[in-house]
Amino acid sequence: MPTILYPDTRFLGGAEADRAGAGDGIELATYDATRREQIADEVWRAADAVILGIGLNITADVVERLDNCKIIIRMGVGYDNIDVRAAAGRGIPVANVPDYGTTDIADTAMALLLNFTRGVSAYDNALRRDVVANWHVSHAPVIRRTKGMAAGVIGLGRIGTASALRLKAFDLPVHFYDPYVSNGTELALGLTRHQSVASLLSAVDAVTIHAFLNDETRGLIDGAAVAAMRKGTILVNTARGPICDLDAIHDGLKSGQIAAAGLDVLPNEPPDPEHKLIAAWRRDEDWIRGRLVLLPHAAYYSAQSLWDIRYKAAETARLMLTEGRLRNCVNGELLREAGFGR
Incomplete structure (x- = not known):
């Protein structure tokens, strides 16, 4: 047998x-x-x-x-x-x-983006701290109108495509970077293609990552990538943790170059509680409050x-x-x- x-x-x-x-x-x-x-x-x-x-x-x-x-x-x-x-x-x-988990992960990426633009978890946490004193719209530091933003997708495989279609359904222009998808994919899906990560990051207000982890993508979102972003970019990663350098995300959040980050995956899982990004989030420091959401590698789960x-x-x-x-x-x-x- x-x-x-x-x-x-x-x-x-x-x-x-x-x-x-x-x-x-x-x-x-x-x-x-x-x-x-x-x-x-x-x-x-x-x-x-x-x-x-x-x-x-x-x-x-x-x-x-x-x-x-x-x-x-x-x-x-x-x-x-x-x-x-x-x-x-x-x-x-x-x-x-x-x-x-194609639809589950794409839904999670969209949920993380909307969470920031509409202030869902920020308001909830503020009200939990003081339901009377914090009953005010000022407690969501990243809130903005979703319509009118430009969105970027890194990795246009099955999940990346599903995410791109969800973003389009919210009436966002969608840009992508993926050197391995065939020519004309952008025409078929109505997307804007970029030939480099830096070009993509400079053109969008929010970016969601759906790439494989390999030698090309490990550390892809580093200090240089953060510097290439538009100031105030929202970053979402539901792919693989080592694609993003946590030190660079910490520095980008602290400087305001990154407005918010939604991370379902981390380079080490569970993370080191004393890493400067994780520690600041755990202490709920003022500068990071409402700007970082962590999930326990659960985007796929149902x-x-x-x-x-x-x-x-x-x-x-x-x-x-x-x-x-x-x-x-x-x-x-x-x-x-x-x-x-x-």
């Missing part, structure tokens, strides 16, 4: 979605590991497929042990915790689940998205193991370079 190994996944409320996606005749072997050594080598070597969360990295030394593996699946969109080149070197395709991510990951494994059908492969070019024709 084929086995799907879940090395770092705890089933929340049962494995119904995983079982439904895998179908009959496939065994699910589940662990809650953070290091390879916590799972016996014979388990790694026997696995027919591996479905990975975010608690463990599939490094080259893990790949060396995958003697029987037909596919590695990242239960999510990003796959930066998998050595895709090492996997390709052994002829193992790596797949992701690119569409499980009961429906949890079902989808688990069902679709298991289904992808089943299709490969029972039919030899590969979908959502992210290392196809590397497989071909290694001499495996896929």
Whole structure:
């Protein structure tokens, strides 16, 4: 019987979605590991497929042990915790689940933007501090009319496109930067394309990030990027934490170059409570009050998205193991370079 190994996944409320996606005749072997050594080598070597969360990295030394593996699946969109080149070197395709939370994450990005422009959490927090004395419109420091703003999207994949369409529905002109989408995408969607991040940032009043984490995007929003922004830009990141330099965001917020930041993801999760940005936010210092919103990497989350991510990951494994059908492969070019024709 084929086995799907879940090395770092705890089933929340049962494995119904995983079982439904895998179908009959496939065994699910589940662990809650953070290091390879916590799972016996014979388990790694026997696995027919591996479905990975975010608690463990599939490094080259893990790949060396995958003697029987037909596919590695990242239960999510990003796959930066998998050595895709090492996997390709052994002829193992790596797949992701690119569409499980598209609408949820795009909705969250829009919610964070609207939260600032309409002052939702700022007013709520002010009233919680003193419901009588703070009953006044002055307690939302970033509030502004949303219509008339120009919005920017970094990364125009599925989620970025969904966010762009939501922004357009609010009657905002939408600009984007993504060097990997084909020419004419801007014409099809009615967007304005930019050839550099700096060009985009200088043209918009709010920017939402939907890019993969890789060598090109790590630290993309740094001090230079903040300097390129229009003064008073609203920044939203629901993609990957290391894309944004927290020191640069701190400095940008303090100077007013960044009006507000909504961060669902952080470079380290949970964050260091003593980092200067996090510490100022926790102390509710005057200069940052109402201008920073943090979420616990939850933009994707809903009961429906949890079902989808688990069902679709298991289904992808089943299709490969029972039919030899590969979908959502992210290392196809590397497989071909290694001499495996896929």
